[in-house]
Amino acid sequence: MTAPSLLRVPGELLESFGPLQPAVLPGRAGPLTAAARLLAESLLGDMGNRWLHTQGVAERAAGLAGPLGVDADLLTAAAWLHDIGYAPPLVVTGFHPLDGADHLTRNxxxxxxAGLVAYHSGARFVAAARGLSEMLAVYPDERTVLADALTYADQTVGPSGDRVDPDARYAEVLHRHGPCSWNARVDPERGPHLRAVARRVEHLLARAA
Structure with a gap:
């Protein structure tokens, strides 16, 4: 399913994306999302639940953009791409946020x-535990509402693409990876971080309702 022509972003698409300051396009995705979906499918489309989860996260992110008033094209594109580092051809360090971000940068x-992918869902805590903080630090860690929205989308979609509660999602991840996993080791720091993200996003969603 891999298509080499999908692994780079066309120059005209980058020009259409414009400067890094996002235009707020509530509820609308665009060319960046289209390219991201094609790349994600080329890399993850044969990976079962990983692809189902990715599709669910992208759908969730698209639905969050309007109520949160963030750039829908950027958010949804990042959602499609957030787990591409799991694709076997991309694995270098074995830390999927970094491997995914590195692939995007190279292409x-x-x-x-790349920064949104690199830091999604509290990746910086796992990177620190694994001695990868310096490598991750080459990417911007923007800590914005949009970044929170990406993490919230990831943390409210289960492995098979079903919508779940953030606490249930986090518990499932810890159980699936096991008590000796990197996720478990950083739970004292990462757990409170993810709960704080969920509270912030849910507060904004309640205000927008």
Whole structure:
């Protein structure tokens, strides 16, 4: 299913994306999302639940963009791409946020997209535990509402693409990876971080309702 022509972003698409400051396009995705979906499918489309989860996260992100008032094209594109580092051809360090971000950078994607992928869902805590913080630090860690929205989308979609509660999702991840996993080791720091993200996003969603 891999298509080499999908692994780079066309120059005209990057020009249409414009500068790194996002235009707020509530509820609308665009050319960046279209390219991201094609790339994600080429890399993850044969990976069963990983692809189902990716599709669910992208759908969730698209639905969050309007209520949160963030750039739908950027958010949804990052959602399609957030787990591409799991694709076997991309695995270098074995840390999927970093491997995904590195692939995007090598293939001409905007640095802001790579940064969102690199830091999604509290990746910085796992990177620190694994001695990868310096490698991750080459990417921007923007800590914005849009970044929170990406993490919230990831943390409210289960492995098979079903919508779940953030606490249930986090518990499932810890159980699936096991008590000796990197996720378990950083739980004292990452768990509170993810709960804080969920509270922030849900507060904004309640205000927008």
């Amino acid at each position: 001409g994607w905007p640095v802001r997209v």
